[in-house]
Amino acid sequence: MGSLSYFKVTKIVFFFLLLIIISRVAYGSNYYEDFDITWGEGRGKIVNNGELLTLSLDNYSGSGFQSKKEYLFGRIDMQLKLVPGNSAGTVTAYYMSSQGSTHDEIDFEFLGNLSGEPYTIHTNVYTQGKGEREQQFHLWFDPTADFHTFSVLWNPQTIVFSVDGTPIREFKNLEKIGVPFPKTQAMRLYSSIWNADQWATRGGLIKTDWTRAPFTASYRNFNADACTKSSSRASSCTFAGKSNRTPWLSQELDPPLRKRLKWVQNNYMIYNYCTDTKRFPQGLPPECNAKVT
Ligand SMILES: *[C@@H]1O[C@H](CO)[C@@H](O)[C@H](O)[C@H]1NC(C)=O
Ligand SMILES: *[C@@H]1O[C@H](CO)[C@@H](O)[C@H](O)[C@H]1NC(C)=O
Numbered sequence: 001m002g003s004l005s006y007f008k009v010t011k012i013v014f015f016f017l018l019l020i021i022i023s024r025v026a027y028g029s030n031y032y033e034d035f036d037i038t039w040g041e042g043r044g045k046i047v048n049n050g051e052l053l054t055l056s057l058d059n060y061s062g063s064g065f066q067s068k069k070e071y072l073f074g075r076i077d078m079q080l081k082l083v084p085g086n087s088a089g090t091v092t093a094y095y096m097s098s099q100g101s102t103h104d105e106i107d108f109e110f111l112g113n114l115s116g117e118p119y120t121i122h123t124n125v126y127t128q129g130k131g132e133r134e135q136q137f138h139l140w141f142d143p144t145a146d147f148h149t150f151s152v153l154w155n156p157q158t159i160v161f162s163v164d165g166t167p168i169r170e171f172k173n174l175e176k177i178g179v180p181f182p183k184t185q186a187m188r189l190y191s192s193i194w195n196a197d198q199w200a201t202r203g204g205l206i207k208t209d210w211t212r213a214p215f216t217a218s219y220r221n222f223n224a225d226a227c228t229k230s231s232s233r234a235s236s237c238t239f240a241g242k243s244n245r246t247p248w249l250s251q252e253l254d255p256p257l258r259k260r261l262k263w264v265q266n267n268y269m270i271y272n273y274c275t276d277t278k279r280f281p282q283g284l285p286p287e288c289n290a291k292v293t
Contacts, residue, residue, distance in 0.1 A: 029222040056214040064192030074226020075248035084144035087112025089197030089208030096187040104182030127180040136271035186229040
């Protein structure tokens, strides 16, 4: 009798654990819960019961969305599938930003191209309202053929931009040498698609082909393991996400990831402000000369 009820209890506990696991997997991300479409008059859409979001651009307007929550540190993952075919002149921006004139910002921007020509990934980091820290990359795959994961790891030590788990850029906390680092202003997540054929593709030489409109980018599987700012108490935050552990809060690049980062920088980086001495005749920004540890 005693052992029977023991098995019954174990079965019931096991059943509930299974239910919890299944419900978490099945739920995944829900774009209705996490985001607001903020502009574009119907050109931004949440579909498939909240599992997929699409933004489109035509000759009348682009579109955009933003997260309902504000984050202060976290690991943010999103799968994006960029505008396929001839996307020249279009820009899809995917970034985190705080508000105001001394805002902080962590940017990915995807500059479209002619069919078969590579997309450019433009990245930047603003601290205290100042950017001018551009790095640009091509990719080792076609980002329009399928969904790929674009991630930002942001903690008090570092900011790491990753693509499918491969780091492409790191912005370390170098406050000790006087470089401001984003660590007090919470940021929302934003994305938008717009026409930038004045400058985007080959410096503006190639214009948007409106006969191909609408241009559509797609988003799925959003996940934020992050500290979420609660609106009621401005300075406090609660940890949210898949786990209540926070490994991302102290995570830094280990030697294998550092090696991957080097590989990307050696083979796919096409612009680095830190080597643009013509642009900074008074000397490169201080973070450029800091020794990489
Ligand atoms: C925008 O595209 C539509 C449909 O292709 C076309 O009829 C219209 O003339 C275009 N408008 C402008 C301002 O180019
Ligand atoms: C477009 O393709 C050209 C030719 O391969 C390349 O030089 C350029 O970096 C690509 N991206 C943009 C945004 O122009």
